[in-house]
Amino acid sequence: xxxxxxxxxxxxxxxxxxxxxxxxxxxxxxxxxxxxxxxxxxxxxxxxxxxxxxxxxxxxxxxxxxxxxxxxxxxxxxxxxxxxxxxxxxxxxxxxxxxxxxxxxxxxxxxxxxxxxxxxxxxxxxxxxxxxxxxxxxxxxxxxxxxxxxxxxxxxxxxxxxxxxxxxxxxxxxxxxxxxxxxxxxxxxxxxxxxxxxxxxxxxxxxxxxxxxxxxxxxxxxxxxxxxxxxxxxxxxxxxxxxxxxxxxxxxxxxxxxxxxxxxxxxxxxxxxxxxxxxxxxxxxxxxxxxxxxxxxxxxxxxxxxxxxxxxxxxxxxxxxxxxxxxxxxxxxxxxxxxxxxxxxxxxxxxxxxxxxxxxxxxxxxxxxxxxxxxxxxxxxxxxxxxxxxxxxxxxxxxxxxxxxxxxxxxxxxxxxxxxxxxxxxxxxxxxxxxxxxxxxxx
Amino acid sequence: xxxxxxxxxxxxxxxxxxxxxxxxxxxxxxxxxxxxxxxxxxxxxxxxxxxxxxxxxxxxxxxxxxxxxxxxxxxxxxxxxxxxxxxxxxxxxxxxxxxxxxxxxxxxxxxxxxxxxxxxxxxxxxxxxxxxxxxxxxxxxxxxxxxxxxxxxxxxxxxxxxxxxxxxxxxxxxxxxxxxxxxxxxxxxxxxxxxxxxxxxxxxxxxxxxxxxxxxxxxxxxxxxxxxxxxxxxxxxxxxxxxxxxxxxxxxxxxxxxxxxxxxxxxxxxxxxxxxxxxxxx
Numbered sequence: 186x187x188x189x190x191x192x193x194x195x196x197x198x199x200x201x202x203x204x205x206x207x208x209x210x211x212x213x214x215x216x217x218x219x220x221x222x223x224x225x226x227x228x229x230x231x232x233x234x235x236x237x238x239x240x241x242x243x244x245x246x247x248x249x250x251x252x253x254x255x256x257x258x259x260x261x262x263x264x265x266x267x268x269x270x271x272x273x274x275x276x277x278x279x280x281x282x283x284x285x286x287x288x289x290x291x292x293x294x295x296x297x298x299x300x301x302x303x304x305x306x307x308x309x310x311x312x313x314x315x316x317x318x319x320x321x322x323x324x325x326x327x328x329x330x331x332x333x334x335x336x337x338x339x340x341x342x343x344x345x346x347x348x349x350x351x352x353x354x355x356x357x358x359x360x361x362x363x364x365x366x367x368x369x370x371x372x373x374x375x376x377x378x379x380x381x382x383x384x385x386x387x388x389x390x391x392x393x394x395x396x397x398x399x400x401x402x403x404x405x406x407x408x409x410x411x412x413x414x415x416x417x418x419x420x421x422x423x424x425x426x427x428x429x430x431x432x433x434x435x436x437x438x439x440x441x442x443x444x445x446x447x448x449x450x451x452x453x454x455x456x457x458x459x460x461x462x463x464x465x466x467x468x469x470x471x472x473x474x475x476x477x478x479x480x481x482x483x484x485x486x487x488x489x490x491x492x493x494x495x496x497x498x499x500x501x502x503x504x505x506x507x508x509x510x511x512x513x514x515x516x517x518x519x520x521x522x523x524x525x526x527x528x529x530x531x532x533x534x535x536x537x538x539x540x541x542x543x544x545x546x547x548x549x550x551x552x553x554x555x556x557x558x559x560x561x562x563x564x565x566x567x568x569x570x571x572x573x574x575x576x577x578x579x580x581x582x583x584x585x586x587x588x589x590x591x592x593x594x595x596x597x598x599x600x601x602x603x604x605x606x607x608x609x610x611x612x613x614x615x616x617x618x619x620x621x622x623x624x625x626x627x628x
Numbered sequence: 629x630x631x632x633x634x635x636x637x638x639x640x641x642x643x644x645x646x647x648x649x650x651x652x653x654x655x656x657x658x659x660x661x662x663x664x665x666x667x668x669x670x671x672x673x674x675x676x677x678x679x680x681x682x683x684x685x686x687x688x689x690x691x692x693x694x695x696x697x698x699x700x701x702x703x704x705x706x707x708x709x710x711x712x713x714x715x716x717x718x719x720x721x722x723x724x725x726x727x728x729x730x731x732x733x734x735x736x737x738x739x740x741x742x743x744x745x746x747x748x749x750x751x752x753x754x755x756x757x758x759x760x761x762x763x764x765x766x767x768x769x770x771x772x773x774x775x776x777x778x779x780x781x782x783x784x785x786x787x788x789x790x791x792x793x794x795x796x797x798x799x800x801x802x803x804x805x806x807x808x809x810x811x812x813x814x815x816x817x818x819x820x821x822x823x824x825x826x827x828x829x830x831x832x833x834x835x836x837x838x839x840x841x842x843x844x845x846x847x848x849x850x851x852x853x854x855x856x857x858x859x860x861x862x863x864x865x866x867x868x869x870x871x872x873x874x875x876x877x878x879x880x881x882x883x884x885x886x887x888x889x890x891x892x893x894x895x896x897x898x899x900x901x902x903x904x905x906x907x908x909x910x
Contacts, residue, residue: 201908215818280643283750285907292643306748311673323665324749 191295191376191408192258192281198289199251199276250276252432253290258425260296260375261406263398265413265423265440267447272429274412275380278302281410282378296375296408299326303380305365310354314345314364317353321368335371343367370397376408377401398422416554417516417595420444470508470562473499473539480545490553490599496544498560505537509565512544515557516597522551533565552599652900656752663755667762670734674763685770689726693719696839709841712870713782719775720869721838721862724800726771728858729829730764731801735808736815736825743910753903754896757812761801768797775869787871796864799885803857806891809899816909817902837862842877851880857891860884 251273258264268274279285281292282300307324308317318339322332332339340346343364345356353361379398399422402409413419419426419440426443428436436446478484480493488494502508510527525544527534534540675682693715700706701714708717735757739746742756779786811828815821836858837845845853854860860881867876 214820216820218818279907283641283643284747286645286904287643288645290644292641294641294643298641300749302748303744307742307745309669309673311676312669316669316672320665320669323662324745324751328661329665 189260190257190293191260191262192410193256193293194281194290195255195292196290197251197254197277197280197287197292198249199273199280199285200288201248201250249432251280251287254429254432254434255290256427256434256437258408258410260408261402262425263402263409263411263423263440265411265419265426265443266429267413267416267419267426267443268429273432274429275302276432277429278378278380278410278412294376297326298376298378299372299374300378301325301369301372301380302378304362304369308353308361308365311352313352314349314356317364318368321365325369325372326374327372331373339367339371342370366394370394370401373405374407376410378410380412395422416444416447470503471501472560473501475499475558475560480547490551491548491601493548494546496546496558498542498544500540500542500560500562502537502540502562505535507533507535507565508540508562509533510542511559511561511563513559513561514546514549514551515559516554520597521559522556522597528565550598550600552597554597652752656754659751659755662751663759666755667759670760670763671766674766682770685767686774689719689722689771690774693722696722700839704840706840706844709843709866709870712784716775716778716782716784717841717866717870718839719771719778720866721836723768723771723775723869724796724861724865725833725836725838725858727764727768727797727800728804728861729832730767731761731804731808732811732825732829734760734763735805736811736822739812739816739906740819740910746906746910753906754809754899757808757899758805761805761808764804765797765801785871786869789868789871792868796861796868799864799888800861802892803861803884803888806888806893806895809895810891813895813899813902816906832856832858841866842880850877851883854880854883855887857884857888860888 254273254277256264266274266277276285278300279302280287281294282298282302284300284302305321307321309320312320318336319329319332323329340349343360343366345360345364348356348360353364356364395418398409398411401407402422409422411419411423423440426436426438426440427434428443428447436443438446474497476484476497477486477488478495478497479488480495482495496512498510498512500510508527511524512526513524514522516522525546527542696718697715701708701718708714712720738756738760739753745756746753811821811825833839836856842850842853842859842863854877861884863876863881863884
């Protein structure tokens with residue numbers, strides 16, 4: 186294996202056994218095992234008595250959470266791993282961080298690994314901030330001497346100086362996350378494995394974290410494996426990308442290409458409404474169906490930039506009370522981009538039963554990428570949201586030009602823009618132009 | 629390009645099915661700081677949360693001692709050992725027994741209680757039940773102080789055997805860890821296993837010579853009685869704390885040691901065999 190390869194995975198696989206009986210249980214109880222084996226023994230005995238062949242293993246099914254995945258990560262490289270829920274990202278990270286063993290294949294890792302699959306693993310609410318820094322640091326693999334050396338830096342990064350000797354249970358959730366990330370950010374492994382940890386904290390802090398990750402890879406030359414749903418972050422921070430689907434590696438290339446492959450793939454058939462329904466208020470209104478189509482009504486989930494999008498919604502209302510509906514379009518990081526209300530265009534809805542709406546978004550100025558929709562129903566004029574909020578990926582906007590493979594752009598909006606290169610002018614002309622501006626600035 | 633990280637060539641890690649077994653003991657050593665910190669956390673949390681925590685460590689053995697002294701010493705009229713007052717003899721036997729039962733109780737729930745760690749970070753899992761045993765050791769220290777108080781009260785002086793106490797404490801820990809590892813691993817796989825633990829502890833309290841001296845066991849049974857590893861440990865403690873007049877029954881002591889060693893081997897082996905699937909089960 187070449188010296189500059191930090192991680193090499195060859196034909197990696199992870200198999201889980203799903204027993205039909207076990208499937209429904211969250212954990213095994215000895216009494217069930219005893220009962221089951223007694224039942225099996227009885228069945229086998231009767232089978233034998235009747236002269237039937239014995240069927241072994243009929244109740245167990247194999248499930249490959251990860252299958253035949255191979256890749257190389259070079260030293261100092263940042264690899265972004267993307268894929269939908271259940272694609273095998275977490276399983277892959279768990280194998281690489283030695284939490285679980287592979288069932289097939291082989292991984293060769295060169296260098297000290299630290300994995301950050303969760304922010305604040307092992308934080309204890311009764312212990313103070315200071316104590317938790319030591320605890321969490323040790324859990325992440327730092328020595329006490331190392332933590333002592335970086336202690337002040339960690340505290341400064343987390344901005345919790347005043348609360349160091351307060352039990353963490355009294356911390357606000359923001360402080361909690363900041364402290365946890367600060368410890369993790371000061372790990373100094375050669376290889377860092379990070380899972381979706383940036384999904385927490387406020388925008389300002391997320392930016393700080395991303396900056397830190399960038400710094401870690403760029404300046405310190407560490408190898409980083411990064412899993413995120415934040416495609417923007419992937420495209421910005423990572424050099425290489427790996428796209429997983431159904432446990433298999435379906436694409437690998439530059440980060441920008443991988444993100445594009447992912448968004449182009451659109452919503453697969455595995456994406457059902459059920460996966461995104463929030464169980465917050467089971468007695469509320471029920472979202473029965475949602476779809477997107479072109480303005481002419483042709484079903485589609487991929488649109489070109491500037492193309493009008495029709496969103497269809499069917500909601501089953503639990504009663505006949507007057508309702509307003511709000512549709513929020515969000516980017517992949519769940520940041521709202523804009524909101525539209527039913528009452529913007531018509532009177533509130535007061536019929537009850539199954540309500541069907543067709544919402545046309547005319548020429549949205551959205552950049553290429555994947556967008557989410559939230560729907561809320563509520564009683565007009567009151568702040569009280571009486572019913573469920575649904576949240577699910579809805580459509581892609583494809584196309585747009587990436588000028589070069591590592592094209593990393595900020596923002597979600599797209600406008601038809603023209604750049605013109607004006608002919609070069611003589612110095613006098615320039616002086617004139619500034620002279621024109623001067624009175625305006627003085628005002 | 630300047631190299632900012634020095635790569636250690638020996639640090640090549642290979643992950644393959646069934647490979648986790650290698651380097652296990654080396655890893656265990658490498659993670660010793662985590663062991664210390666987890667043990668410290670358990671102790672800190674236990675004594676931080678409640679004054680009751682400390683009080684409990686005092687009240688429980690004290691009341692048990694009172695009951696046993698009344699039931700076995702007064703009502704049943706059983707003899708003490710080595711001329712020691714009955715309460716002192718009971719307490720000397722209770723020390724290792726409570727150490728054993730606390731380790732068993734703490735360890736068995738430790739892995740399930742630390743499920744978030746097991747699912748998110750790698751380290752040799754043996755650290756978790758082992759570090760929870762340290763809490764038991766702190767309770768043990770509290771009980772030991774009570775015993776010395778009791779000895780003062782009765783004006784009873786231990787002999788030079790007391791110097792060997794650390795060795796017997798180590799023996800008690802080793803004898804406890806074997807069954808503890810076994811039950812911890814079983815408890816991850818079969819969650820209803822925890823219902824068995826209080827039964828083992830309660831049952832063990834009566835079949836082990838806690839409330840009485842093992843000298844009252846008929847001579848022909850005494851050797852086989854020592855199949856219970858707690859017998860050897862408790863006899864050892866009494867020999868150590870009550871002085872030279874409490875004779876040690878050597879064949880039984882050696883047998884108890886053998887059984888304890890067997891349990892340690894069995895517990896560790898089973899724990900390690902099931903350890904790799906902990907993260908998938910928990």
